[in-house]
Amino acid sequence: MKKLLIVGNWKMAPNTAKEAVKIWKPIQKTAHNLKHVETVICPPAVYLAHLGTLVTDRNCVLGAQDVSADTDVPHTGEISAPMVFDARARYAIIGHSERRARGETDETVAAKLRTILSYPLSPIVCVGESVRDDSGAWVRELKKQVKTIVSGLTEVQLARVVIAYEPIWAIGSKAKRSATPSECRDAVGVIRQIVADILKSDTVAQSMTALYGGSVNPENAIEFLQDGGIQGFLVGRASLDAKAFVQILKVAETKAKKS
Numbered sequence: 001m002k003k004l005l006i007v008g009n010w011k012m013a014p015n016t017a018k019e020a021v022k023i024w025k026p027i028q029k030t031a032h033n034l035k036h037v038e039t040v041i042c043p044p045a046v047y048l049a050h051l052g053t054l055v056t057d058r059n060c061v062l063g064a065q066d067v068s069a070d071t072d073v074p075h076t077g078e079i080s081a082p083m084v085f086d087a088r089a090r091y092a093i094i095g096h097s098e099r100r101a102r103g104e105t106d107e108t109v110a111a112k113l114r115t116i117l118s119y120p121l122s123p124i125v126c127v128g129e130s131v132r133d134d135s136g137a138w139v140r141e142l143k144k145q146v147k148t149i150v151s152g153l154t155e156v157q158l159a160r161v162v163i164a165y166e167p168i169w170a171i172g173s174k175a176k177r178s179a180t181p182s183e184c185r186d187a188v189g190v191i192r193q194i195v196a197d198i199l200k201s202d203t204v205a206q207s208m209t210a211l212y213g214g215s216v217n218p219e220n221a222i223e224f225l226q227d228g229g230i231q232g233f234l235v236g237r238a239s240l241d242a243k244a245f246v247q248i249l250k251v252a253e254t255k256a257k258k259s
């Protein structure tokens with residue numbers, strides 16, 4: 001059985017490398033001993049190279065929060081896929097809603113995905129609707145994102161893609177609530193169906209790793225793992241609290257052991 005994948009997105013925190021190491025260490029200590037969980041920490045890019053020297057095994061690895069679609073061109077301030085790979089990142093988040101809010105389009109995310117797939121990096125592609133309503137508009141929004149981003153990829157390429165379902169309304173401190181496991185399961189079903197339609201085959205669509213992100217914490221994690229149709233999480237706020245994140249890792253390990 002595939003391991004559960006628990007990803008921490010530290011966003012633009014903490015402020016110093018010293019604090020980053022302080023959060024990383026207890027997480028790595030726990031993650032190192034888990035047999036059924038792979039942990040990925042996505043710190044600000046400036047900390048990747050230093051934290052990279054602390055990586056000891058595949059149980060706890062690093063990811064980038066974003067990469068450029070381009071390589072070897074003069075883009076001031078951008079970071080490329082080969083750079084993050086050289087800094088020991090093995091995953092890269094793309095399409096996060098906080099980047100989309102600053103102008104990133106599905107087409108840009110599609111270009112970034114193709115770039116990442118040409119390096120030994122695993123892409124974590126964020127998708128999710130802005131509002132969950134009863135009219136079905138959320139399904140159309142989600143379908144459009146997924147179609148634009150993954151159309152044209154082969155089965156082999158899609159098998160490397162991790163999809164993170166992150167409903168925008170459930171993310172961050174302004175969110176009124178997380179999604180429910182059943183809302184999550186429905187959305188992940190929509191995503192898998194689009195991939196199946198594109199590939200004209202269900203195999204990869206059903207086996208792709210799907211994550212849920214949006215106000216995940218140690219208390220609600222178990223419900224999503226039981227009923228959300230997902231194989232892990234993309235965690236924002238709770239990933240900067242080492243104690244809370246370690247608890248989420250332990251919940252996942254216990255759940256995986258029982259399955």
Ligand code: PEP
Binds near residue numbers: 166170
């Ligand atoms: C995120 O920003 O990807 C996220 C899931 O944030 P939070 O867990 O804080 O809602």
